[in-house]
Amino acid sequence: MNNLRRKTLAAASAVTLGAGLALTGGMSPAAAAGPETSYLVLAPQGNGTAKAAARVAAADGTVVAAYDKIGVLIVRSSAPDFTTRVAGAGVESVASTAGLGTALDEGETVEVPAAAVAAATGDPTAEPLYNLQWDMDQIRVPQAHAVSGGSPSVVVGVLDSGISSSHPDLASQIARDKSASCVGGVPNTAEAAWNPTTSDHGTHVAGTIAAAVNGVGVTGVAPGVKVAAVKVVNDDGYIFPEAAVCGFMWAAEHGIKLTNNSYYIDPWQLNCRNDARQRPVWKAVQRALRYSQSQGVLHVASAGNSNWDLAHKITDTGSPNNGTPEDRENLTNACLVLPAEAPGVVTVAAVGPTGEKSYYSSYGQGVIDVTAPGGDTRFRTRGAVSTSADGILSTTFNTATRTNGWGYKQGTSMSSPHAAGVAALALSAHPGMNPGQLSSFLERTAVAKSCPSGVYNPVPLIPAGPNAYDAACSGGNRNGFYGAGVVDAYNAVK
Template sequence: MRNHKVIGAASAVALAVGLVGTAIAPAAATGPEHTYLVLAPQGAGTKAAAARVAAADGTVVATYDQIGVLVARSSSTAFERAVAGRGVEAVASTDGLGTVLDEGEIVETVDSAVVEATGDPTGEPLWTRQWDMAQIDVPAAHAVTTGDPSVVVGVLDSGIDANHPDLATQVAKDQSASCIGGVVDRSQAAWSPTTSSHGTHVAGTIAAALNGVGISGVAPGVKVASVKVVNDDGYIYPEAAVCGILWAAEQGMPITNHSYYIDPWEFNCRNDERQRPVWLAVQRALKYASSKGGLAIASAGNSNVDLQHKFVDSGSPNDGSAPVEDRTINGACVDLPGEAPGVVTVSAVGPAEVKSYYSSYGQGVVDVTAPGGDSRWRNPAVSTATDAVLSTIPGGGYGYSQGTSMAAPHASGVAALALSAHPGMKPGQLASFLERTATPIACPDGVFELRPGYPATCTGGQRNGFYGAGNVNALNAVQ
């Protein structure tokens, strides 16, 4: 009985302590819900990391075991600190890491007549406006092949208008998906464009049909898949890019086009504690995609900077998450995905086949160049819309736009033709073939400044910083 009383007293004390402890220690503070990339150690799986997410008051919304990455959400203000530990290599909130898509402004729209299809790109109603296709020998290439429909190019972008008359037969709907928020949604409404024409413009350059309407794409015989990674506000977040890269890989897409960069600072610095997890996640995703047979082709950027050398980035961040600041860009900082290992990086040229005034460049960084347009090469003071690139835009129309975003899909289209004519090439072989079949362009002498205020200096010989191995060539690629 005495023992019972002692035990009871002890229990009462313990209960009292518990109650007092509960009263003193506040519950974990909460705030707005945030999205996080949680990285497990490479090759370790995500089970332990997922357990830590749950214990830290988070929810896993997407699991990418292939690369050891989780997309998690939590409203706990202590989540980032609490989730760290055994089983987690790195964690970062992606809030404030959204990048504004560089739309490459549609400077003029065009209507198209409808004519009888001839199977010849020069017979398309708007062909005479497609200086870009003539520049890279598309008509001669089409005499050999227009592409194989089994080749699907993933367009990681703002969505594709699958109802456009030049794209209605070209979109692989069964391989299309949205990756907004880092989560796959296969509904057509999710992967269609909402506020941006960018993805539809890119898709038309790659594969617009030979159907007697509008324009011709570089490879009208292949298919494109819409992999939407740009949200309705025009931002690309790292979790969407990682999701998109992995979706394309699992669908077996041999080529993916990336006309964007990740991170509002344009250059992701691996020595920055917050940005490093993004670099690791994207690098893992791209490496995995390559192992599955996918070649990534990306734009070099529109900042007219030498990507090889140290400089000061004075235009980031561009998402309003923090004041714009000056940052010294060095070897630890890269333009993602363009400067990631194994990615083909594409600069831009205009109708005169010289560097577009806006195109970034860099010896050892740029692999090839391609038509991206240059509305200022005739007269630096006046924009000439027809010197930009004409392609499809949502709603059934056509518009001119310029940028390295327009150059990359020309390279993707040529790569698709090459793979159609020479099936079986692995990503590294296809990248090398794209370079070997390019038309070399020599460096201009001295400082290149066709448009005042945009100086650039080219270094290198036959392979150089402005043009890499040269301008992609469709005819050479199919022979």
């Protein structure tokens, strides 16, 4: 169902792009016959993009963004034969990004009524909704805040669907001068551009990282730090590669030392490095990540909600549920979930209120680095019904009524920002750590958790297919379910 919806939305998106074609000059009549498509054009690294840009123009393409430092051009063209025409000296590779978008796995939001305003005390446990924030107790946020709630010089880039800048728990927390929309691959710093449109996913993520201790609503893991809205999700819920590249480069060039990435490639649209059409996407993302890491940025990413063993993809024999099963035999570990599986990225799994792996959380020995609370609304009834209070409570924005509020969501989308928040506390307490040091510190201060014995299935009553949520954990102190362990806010600052 989800996949069908995503494909439908992708088609709708292409139509919209085509409608914008009339505004673009320089098209020959023949070229204008095709729908406008976005491309990543990679130049050989280290030689600039001038030659590639000239080839793009000659092939009836328009450069909409040039990332010279990594040799990547974001291009739009309606020329049906653009890919073949642009090839030549100065162009290393080219890929259409159509169909390679990533979609947020957005669960339903369960809103709660706004609570009465209480006096701000600086104590997170005094926040009106704190008694619903089991996640903060689990990773020892109150104990951490007795030492430090973080430094305002630390800015966490929230690569997501935007942040509501009018939210009473977030308005004071946003680094507006470091916020932008990267939708389309080009930064747009207008405040309206980086506010939410059709999704409040980013608003929820931002609240987990840094909701204020202000006597209103909830607390974030690191209320003393700032968040930057870096909008990469388009109105259909897709993150196209050019938006992600733009977001990584934006962070690198705006002093953002940490980013949270609660999105992932659709399981049927993995970026396979051994696929000629997808390899340029992998390379462009890899170049942007490497460059940003060289500028001191640590990226934290969600592992995904497919209960997938990411270490053994070839054994995954599931098919797309839209009626077009695909041969999964060729999906080896050459195919990566991006950015979660890119080198140097902190890969985060999820646990529920009991501290056990969330039923949906993907896993994998050697892939998961740490885990964090993401909620598990099914374990309590063994899958029979959903219990929203076992999700993660954070800030919300109702996109229908355009009103701010608080509500529950669950997913590795929610666990990743807990890890990013702890990393932000760590960087506040121990400034100057480079991305590798910070990543190691996050792992070292996590609380190790052993594998459960035998086959794990926390929700046996979910009738979603044979063994839908079975999972096998392997490894010792560091293992496939929990990585180095559950992040710990107090250990990060004490």
